[in-house]
Amino acid sequence: MxxxxxxxxxxxxxxxxxxxxxxxxxxxxxxxxxxxxxxxxxxxxxxxxxxxxxxxxxxxxxxxxxxxxxxxxxxxxxxxxxxxxxxxxxxxxxxxxxxxGDSKTVKLRTFRGFLVNCYEPIAAKIEQEEFLISPIEGIAVFVQKPEVFYIPSDVVVVGVENGENFSRIRCQKHLFGDRKILFVSRYPQSTDLREWLMKIPNKYIHFGDFDLAGIFIYQSEFYKYLGERASFLIPEDIDARLRTGNDVLYNTQYLRYKNMKIADARLDKLVEMIHHYRRVYEQEGYVVAK
The missing domain is CATH 1.10.10 (Arc Repressor Mutant, subunit A)
Known part of the structure; x- marks a missing residue:
């Protein structure tokens, strides 16, 4: 462009x-x-x-x-x-x-890293210094040095696209069962999160909108680099939710993504449903009010 x-x-x-x-x-x-x-x-x-x-x-x-x-x-x-x-x-x-930024108003980046959150305490390290990630509701932790940030290998990392979903993780615990989970925010968008994920052995689950754009983000930014260690969250009730989903957004995305190659075969059924109902579903719908 x-x-x-x-x-x-x-x-x-x-x-x-x-x-x-x-x-x-x-x-x-x-x-x-x-x-x-x-x-x-x-x-x-x-x-x-x-x-x-x-x-x-x-x-x-x-x-x-x-x-x-x-x-x-x-x-x-x-x-x-x-x-x-x-x-x-x-x-x-x-x-x-x-x-x-300059006289031509170009984009610039002022800090690096990413936000993390959890609803159960997780032991972590920055370089050799140990600490506990245990924020109260309404607080998240910003990791400024992801290159020296470590978590236990049995913790599942869940990448969250939307700000509301990330800030209200406790309302979505029903989606993840009893697994130890560290939620990471995809905002601010950069390669920091992906580069960190590539250095650690942990499994990664992508939690985004259930639409063609969300699948594109997952495949191009995560699955491409992490392979089968990455997966896309597909809730058990997504079929029922797509039936009453957003048809306008589907139509908006269709021309851009209609020929998108599905590299992760685990997404085939989800993509079939999206095209069958000609609707998509935004992840905010999974925030359960307390």
Whole structure:
């Protein structure tokens, strides 16, 4: 794609700020590249009204952090917009660099690592220092040095795409049984999580949306590198849920993913169901209210 078409402009920022403030925006008003990026991050979902589709955010906190880390150099959207709209038009290049990464507002990355969580304590190590991962509800732990982060080999790592599902893991315990599980957030998106998984022997389960895009993410970012050590979570009741799933989102994804090769044969039945019902199911539906 032409890099100029992926510019993070004030116009794009204003629409995102509107959603951050609780609003929705029509699907036609956002560039495809930012829609695709935010959907892959699990930060954006579609709302259907007749033949029209609008977008809303799924996790305002995770969204703010993602935009700050990748587009606004750690600043809030509102502040970033204010700086670029400076009425005196006398911003120096150094100021632009401070607020946008450079004068052309390129993406940049300000920290590395990933969030982890669990509902039962898990022993871990950073280098040779042992500690216990045991956050209370509402708290997660950010691993800043994944290259020296170690967990017991019998712990199953579950990668979670969506922010709401990650923040409410205790409401989804019914999906994972009695296994020792360390939940990891796919946000902020980077290769850090995958590189860590490639260095450890643990099994990996991908918990994402039950749609073609979610399967693509799993196959291209995890199964391709981890092989049979990776698997895609397929709940026992997914057939019933797909029957009443989201048909608009299926239609939106179909053209892009209709010829996707299914490398992991364990996904064949799930893909068949998705195409049979012509519907998909978003993982937030598995969050059980307390």
């Amino acid at each position: 032409d890099i100029n078409k992926k510019r993070f402009t004030i116009s794009v920022a204003r629409k995102l700020l509107h959603m951050l403030e609780g609003g929705t925006v029509p699907s036609s008003s956002l560039p495809h590249w930012i829609v695709d990026e935010l959907r892959l991050e699990g930060l954006l979902t579609g709302i259907t009204s007749g033949s029209r589709v609008s977008y809303r955010l799924t996790d305002e906190v995770a969204f703010s952090r993602y935009i700050a880390d990748n587009y606004t150099s750690g600043n809030s959207l509102e502040r970033w917009i204010d700086v670029l709209l400076n009425e005196n038009n006398d911003l120096q290049r150094s100021t632009l660099v401070q607020y946008t």
